[in-house]
Amino acid sequence: MESKIYKPILVYDGDCDFCKYWIFRWKHVTKDRIDYAPYQDVAANFPEIPVSDFQSSVKLILETGQVYSGVEAILRALDNSTFLWCYNKLPGFSHLTEAIYRFIAKHRQHFSKMTRRLWKKHTD
Numbered sequence: 001m002e003s004k005i006y007k008p009i010l011v012y013d014g015d016c017d018f019c020k021y022w023i024f025r026w027k028h029v030t031k032d033r034i035d036y037a038p039y040q041d042v043a044a045n046f047p048e049i050p051v052s053d054f055q056s057s058v059k060l061i062l063e064t065g066q067v068y069s070g071v072e073a074i075l076r077a078l079d080n081s082t083f084l085w086c087y088n089k090l091p092g093f094s095h096l097t098e099a100i101y102r103f104i105a106k107h108r109q110h111f112s113k114m115t116r117r118l119w120k121k122h123t124d
Contacts, residue, residue, distance in 0.1 A: 007035060010077045011046075011059045014038020018104075020056070024077060034060075036078050057105065071097040088117035 010017045010026075015038075023036050039054035049059065049067060060073035068076050071094070075084040086093045104111050 005035075005061060007033065007062055007063060008077065009035040009037055009042070009061050010073065011037055011039045011042055011054060011061065013055065013058075014040045016108055016112075018108040018115065021112065021115060026074075030076055033079075057101065070101045 008024070012023055014020065027036060039051070039059075043049070043054050046061065049061075053059065053069070057070040058073050060068040060077050062068075072087055072115050073085075075087055085095065088094070
C-alpha cells in the first residue's frame with residue numbers, strides 16, 4: 001500500500017550534518033512548495049521504498065508516488081530546469097553528477113566541515 005502525500009517531500013538522512021545544512025539552505029529556495037523530513041521519521045510511511053534506499057541518497061517523492069533519487073531529486077526539488085535539462089539530455093552528465101554525489105555522500109563529514117567553512121566566509 002502506497003502512502004498518500006499532498007505535496008512533494010524531500011527525504012534525507014537526519015543523522016547527517018552535511019544533509020541537514022543543505023536542507024536548511026534549500027528550504028529558503030523552495031519555500032512551501034516542498035516538505036522535508038528525515039527518513040528516520042518517515043520511512044515507515046513509505047513501505048514501498050526500502051530503508052536501504054533512503055540511506056543511500058535523498059529521495060524526492062511526488063504526490064503521484066513517483067520517486068527520484070540523488071542529484072535528480074535535488075534538481076527537481078530546487079526546480080533547476082537548466083541543470084535538469086543537462087541531467088536528462090547531455091550524454092554523461094547524469095553519470096558524472098551522480099558519481100560526484102556518491103563521492104560526497106561517502107565523505108560527508110569532510111564535506112560538512114568544508115562547506116561550513118566556505119559558507120561562513122561568504123556570510124560574514
